[in-house]
Amino acid sequence: MSTIPNRNQPAATRKPREERWSEILTVATELFYQKGYEGTSLQEIAERLGIMKGSLYYYIRSKEDILFVVLNEAHKAGLERMTSAAQVEGTALDRLRAMIIAHIRSIADNVISTAVFLNEMKSLPQESQDKILGGAVNYPKMFEQVLREGMEEGTIRQDLDPKLTATIVLGSLNSTHRWLHPERHGNLRKVQDHFTRILISGLASDGN
Amino acid sequence: MSTIPNRNQPAATRKPREERWSEILTVATELFYQKGYEGTSLQEIAERLGIMKGSLYYYIRSKEDILFVVLNEAHKAGLERMTSAAQVEGTALDRLRAMIIAHIRSIADNVISTAVFLNEMKSLPQESQDKILGGAVNYPKMFEQVLREGMEEGTIRQDLDPKLTATIVLGSLNSTHRWLHPERHGNLRKVQDHFTRILISGLASDGN
DNA sequence: ATTGATACCCACCGTCCGTTTGGTAGATAA
DNA sequence: TTATCTACCAAACGGACGGTGGGTATCAAT
Numbered sequence: 001m002s003t004i005p006n007r008n009q010p011a012a013t014r015k016p017r018e019e020r021w022s023e024i025l026t027v028a029t030e031l032f033y034q035k036g037y038e039g040t041s042l043q044e045i046a047e048r049l050g051i052m053k054g055s056l057y058y059y060i061r062s063k064e065d066i067l068f069v070v071l072n073e074a075h076k077a078g079l080e081r082m083t084s085a086a087q088v089e090g091t092a093l094d095r096l097r098a099m100i101i102a103h104i105r106s107i108a109d110n111v112i113s114t115a116v117f118l119n120e121m122k123s124l125p126q127e128s129q130d131k132i133l134g135g136a137v138n139y140p141k142m143f144e145q146v147l148r149e150g151m152e153e154g155t156i157r158q159d160l161d162p163k164l165t166a167t168i169v170l171g172s173l174n175s176t177h178r179w180l181h182p183e184r185h186g187n188l189r190k191v192q193d194h195f196t197r198i199l200i201s202g203l204a205s206d207g208n
Numbered sequence: 209m210s211t212i213p214n215r216n217q218p219a220a221t222r223k224p225r226e227e228r229w230s231e232i233l234t235v236a237t238e239l240f241y242q243k244g245y246e247g248t249s250l251q252e253i254a255e256r257l258g259i260m261k262g263s264l265y266y267y268i269r270s271k272e273d274i275l276f277v278v279l280n281e282a283h284k285a286g287l288e289r290m291t292s293a294a295q296v297e298g299t300a301l302d303r304l305r306a307m308i309i310a311h312i313r314s315i316a317d318n319v320i321s322t323a324v325f326l327n328e329m330k331s332l333p334q335e336s337q338d339k340i341l342g343g344a345v346n347y348p349k350m351f352e353q354v355l356r357e358g359m360e361e362g363t364i365r366q367d368l369d370p371k372l373t374a375t376i377v378l379g380s381l382n383s384t385h386r387w388l389h390p391e392r393h394g395n396l397r398k399v400q401d402h403f404t405r406i407l408i409s410g411l412a413s414d415g416n
Numbered sequence: 417a418t419t420g421a422t423a424c425c426c427a428c429c430g431t432c433c434g435t436t437t438g439g440t441a442g443a444t445a446a
Numbered sequence: 447t448t449a450t451c452t453a454c455c456a457a458a459c460g461g462a463c464g465g466t467g468g469g470t471a472t473c474a475a476t
Contacts, residue, residue, distance in 0.1 A: 014423055014472065036331070038246035042464065054466080055424045063464065119327065123244070164402055167387060168380070175379035194372055202410025222442080222453055250434065262436080263454050271434065 012051040021059055023049055025073070028066045033112045037067055037123045064124070071121060072132050074113040079137065081106045086142055092150030097200055099146065101192045103173050107180060108188050114177045140166050147203075157205045169199060220259040229267055231257055233281070236274045241320045245275055245331040272332070279329060280340050282321040287345065289314045294350055300358030305408055307354065309400045311381050315388060316396050322385045348374050355411075365413045377407060 015023070027048045031040040042063055046053035060066055085102030086095055107114045121129060143166035150156030173195065180191065223231070235256045239248040250271055254261035268274055293310030294303055315322050329337060351374035358364030381403070388399065 012424065017423080020423080036244065036246055038244055039331070041462075043462080051423090052425055053464090054426070057465070058423060123247070160402060160405065161398070164398065165406070168384075168399075168402060168406065171383035171386065172376070172380035175383040176376075178379065179375055190369070190372065194368060194376060197368065198373070198376065198410040199406070200410075202406040202408075220454065225453080228453080249432075251432080259453090260455055261434085262456075265435070266453065269435095 012049075012055075017059075020049075024056065024059060024066065025070055029070050029074075029113055029116055032067070032070065032116045032120055037120045064128075067120060067124060068128055068132075070113065071117050071124065074110065074117040075132050077110065078103075078106050078114065078117075079135070079139065082139065082142060083137065086146065091155045092146050092153055093155040093200065093204060096143075096146050096150060096156070096203070097196055099143065100169075100173065100195055100199060104176060104180075104192050104195060105188065107173070107177050108182045108191075111177055111180055111182055114174075118174060118177060139170055143170050150203075155205055156203055160203070165203070169203075172199070220257070220263075225267075228257075232264065232267060232274065233278055237278050237321055237324055240275070240278065240324045240328055245328045272336075275328060275332060276336055276340075278321070279325050279332065282318065282325040283340050285318065286311075286314050286322070286325075287343070287347065290347065290350060291345065294354065299363045300354050300361055301363040301408065301412060304351075304354050304358060304364070304411070305404055307351065308377075308381065308404055308407060312384060312388075312400050312403060313396065315381070315385050316390045316399075319385055319388055319390055322382075326382060326385060347378055351378050358411075363413055364411055368411070373411070377411075380407070 024045065028040070028045050031044055031048070034040075042053045042056055045066075046056055081102055082099060085098045088095055088098045121132075124132075140163075144162045147156060147160075147162040147165055151158045151160075151162065176191065181187065232253065236248070236253050239252055239256070242248075250261045250264055253274075254264055289310055290307060293306045296303055296306045329340075332340075348371075352370045355364060355368075355370040355373055359366045359368075359370065384399065389395065
């Protein structure tokens with residue numbers, strides 16, 4: 001009955017729960033970004049953390065748990081930024097401009113988690129997707145709202161369908177995650193500038 | 209030595225090479241669309257075709273072969289359409305408009321293969337990606353080219369960087385694959401209309 | 417000094433994966 | 447009639463997968 005521990009592996013550095021948990025999320029997000037959710041194994045995640053894959057189940061109940069939390073936090077973080085940007089003073093056109101600039105900055109600051117969010121949302125069961133997206137506010141509605149207001153007050157042209165236009169604008173901004181590089185800081189202003197110049201003059205009611 | 213065929217399974221309907229091969233590509237494309245490349249098994253592909261998964265190796269050398277052909281043909285088909293659209297007569301602005309309309313139509317007609325192309329390109333080794341994208345012409349360059357010409361002739365505003373603007377325009381158009389539904393035919397015109405209205409008036413030199 | 421919770425190890429499970437191999441019925445051609 | 451080709455079957459391969467469960471070293475609190 002002698003217990004033979006067979007310690008040929010150095011034990012992992014023991015860490016408090018919160019710290020290790022956020023490490024798991026960070027590492028998983030990076031791997032999901034590089035290889036996709038299905039292409040990433042728990043083995044790989046564990047290896048990068050220096051622990052055994054079985055130890056992950058001290059923190060999770062299934063692989064899907066990790067994806068859910070990653071996507072949920074990415075969505076929450078982005079939506080928070082956008083919400084505060086939508087509250088600047090001025091015309092609806094001013095607010096739209098602020099939202100565009102804020103969203104690009106938000107994506108640039110979180111290219112990886114944004115990409116994972118946009119690419120891997122479909123890997124979750126519908127029920128979990130609804131839980132993430134089903135809050136009181138959401139991206140498309142916010143854009144649709146500000147477009148409607150701008151049309152009423154006359155700063156935004158009225159020959160466009162607000163809902164479709166919101167989809168187009170949001171999609172355009174989101175597509176930047178494919179090529180936006182946050183390390184190139186000077187570039188960010190330029191990108192924001194181009195987007196506002198193109199979209200604002202494309203959406204404003206007159207030649208401004 | 210008696211050969212016991214053990215025919216408890218109905219044999220698959222035997223089909224000529226070309227026909228079966230295009231069936232494989234069609235089925236694989238649909239499955240890659242629904243579950244991603246990594247999430248799709250050869251077993252599933254075979255099941256939909258009514259053959260054994262081992263039989264697939266009469267047509268391929270590896271699973272990756274299927275993805276390569278699917279992506280390559282999707283890319284070729286789209287580029288062909290765009291190329292012919294870029295040759296309409298008129299100003300560069302007219303050509304840009306034609307390219308926008310053509311590309312949206314091209315995506316709408318091939319939502320599935322377009323989505324697979326944009327989502328699963330990264331699942332291929334870099335070498336294979338280069339082989340697909342490395343032709344004489346490519347999407348971003350075509351847009352950059354027409355933008356430059358429009359700036360020279362004065363129909364397109366000159367305070368924009370052609371390369372960055374091309375990236376933005378192309379990304380905007382490509383993002384439609386996430387929500388464009390080809391079955392709704394009346395919708396297509398509306399989408400094309402919105403895109404041209406927004407982008408053209410955002411890019412043109414004057415208030416047109 | 418003892419205890420109880422915490423953070424992790426490690427061997428193992430059943431399943432599914434892409435891939436390989438040997439074989440064969442049916443059409444074609446000589 | 448015989449030989450060859452074509453399109454597929456059937457079974458097995460090793461390995462990787464997500465997941466389980468008993469065990470244990472380390473820690474803070476007593």
